[in-house]
Amino acid sequence: xxxxxxxxxxxxxxxxxxxxxxxxxxxxxxxxxxxxxxxxxxxxxxxxxxxxxxxxxxxxxxxxxxxxxxxxxxxxxxxxxxxxxxxxxxxxxxxxxxxxxxxxxxxxxxxxxxxxxxxxxxxxxxxxxxxxxx
Amino acid sequence: xxxxxxxxxxxxxxxxxxxxxxxxxxxxxxxxxxxxxxxxxxxxxxxxxxxxxxxxxxxxxxxxxxxxxxxxxxxxxxxxxxxxxxxxxxxxxxxxxxxxxxxxxxxxxxxxxxxxxxxxxxxxxxxxxxxxxxxxxxxxxxxxx
Numbered sequence: 042x043x044x045x046x047x048x049x050x051x052x053x054x055x056x057x058x059x060x061x062x063x064x065x066x067x068x069x070x071x072x073x074x075x076x077x078x079x080x081x082x083x084x085x086x087x088x089x090x091x092x093x094x095x096x097x098x099x100x101x102x103x104x105x106x107x108x109x110x111x112x113x114x115x116x117x118x119x120x121x122x123x124x125x126x127x128x129x130x131x132x133x134x135x136x137x138x139x140x141x142x143x144x145x146x147x148x149x150x151x152x153x154x155x156x157x158x159x160x161x162x163x164x165x166x167x168x169x170x171x172x173x174x175x
Numbered sequence: 176x177x178x179x180x181x182x183x184x185x186x187x188x189x190x191x192x193x194x195x196x197x198x199x200x201x202x203x204x205x206x207x208x209x210x211x212x213x214x215x216x217x218x219x220x221x222x223x224x225x226x227x228x229x230x231x232x233x234x235x236x237x238x239x240x241x242x243x244x245x246x247x248x249x250x251x252x253x254x255x256x257x258x259x260x261x262x263x264x265x266x267x268x269x270x271x272x273x274x275x276x277x278x279x280x281x282x283x284x285x286x287x288x289x290x291x292x293x294x295x296x297x298x299x300x301x302x303x304x305x306x307x308x309x310x311x312x313x314x315x316x317x318x319x320x
Contacts, residue, residue, distance in 0.1 A: 067275065071255045092273040095244040099251025102217050103226075122244055124215055 074100040079107040084115040177205035178298045181229035183249040185240035202291045216245045231259040
């Protein structure tokens with residue numbers, strides 16, 4: 042999943058890869074969630090009852106992160122905390138990537154628009170002060 | 176503004192949560208709890224609002240609730256909000272705590288008075304800091320003049 046996200050041109054923070062040794066895991070995960078725009082949670086028979094998963098859903102919810110549960114051999118109705126959120130089957134992960142690319146492009150467009158507007162504002166202010174000096 | 180503690184607990188431990196709540200209120204703090212009729216805590220706006228407003232968050236963990244997903248959800252929120260976290264355990268052996276709790280400084284229910292006496296000190300300090308931050312009466316009108 043992480044490789045596919047990267048190939049789609051989106052950066053990622055992966056709990057099992059990016060947790061620094063010696064740090065407080067709870068704080069680091071909460072920072073990781075804070076630094077991202079979206080959170081993917083993989084539910085498998087091994088992870089669906091993991092305390093960390095409930096913790097991560099809480100951290101993502103309070104920061105209003107776009108949360109997508111990915112289901113691998115887990116029934117949607119078996120996970121109470123994700124009821125009401127659109128989940129995706131692991132087999133349909135490519136469908137998520139198509140949507141992710143659209144959201145990333147939109148966010149990049151907004152960012153470009155914001156920096157263009159800031160540059161225009163700066164240039165207008167410069168011209169005005171040059172006119173005043175003249 | 177009163178010093179506030181949020182208690183996150185399982186509904187099956189409501190009697191214990193009520194006892195805890197009474198003892199904390201006796202110590203002079205305001206208490207809010209996770210008790211709610213809303214099934215999914217993500218949809219429970221007052222729970223989330225109370226967590227936001229709390230100065231400290233207590234996680235009441237018993238043999239029934241030690242892996243309760245709603246309590247762990249609250250732990251994720253409280254950690255993100257950088258709240259002071261206080262797991263209180265009753266009837267659970269420390270070795271049976273999940274890793275996510277093990278790293279935290281937990282309190283045994285039988286040692287609750289020790290936690291409350293430290294809490295009283297924190298409340299006093301918070302009140303002193305608040306009094307220091309507020310202008311003395313008449314000060315604002317003087318400076319306005």
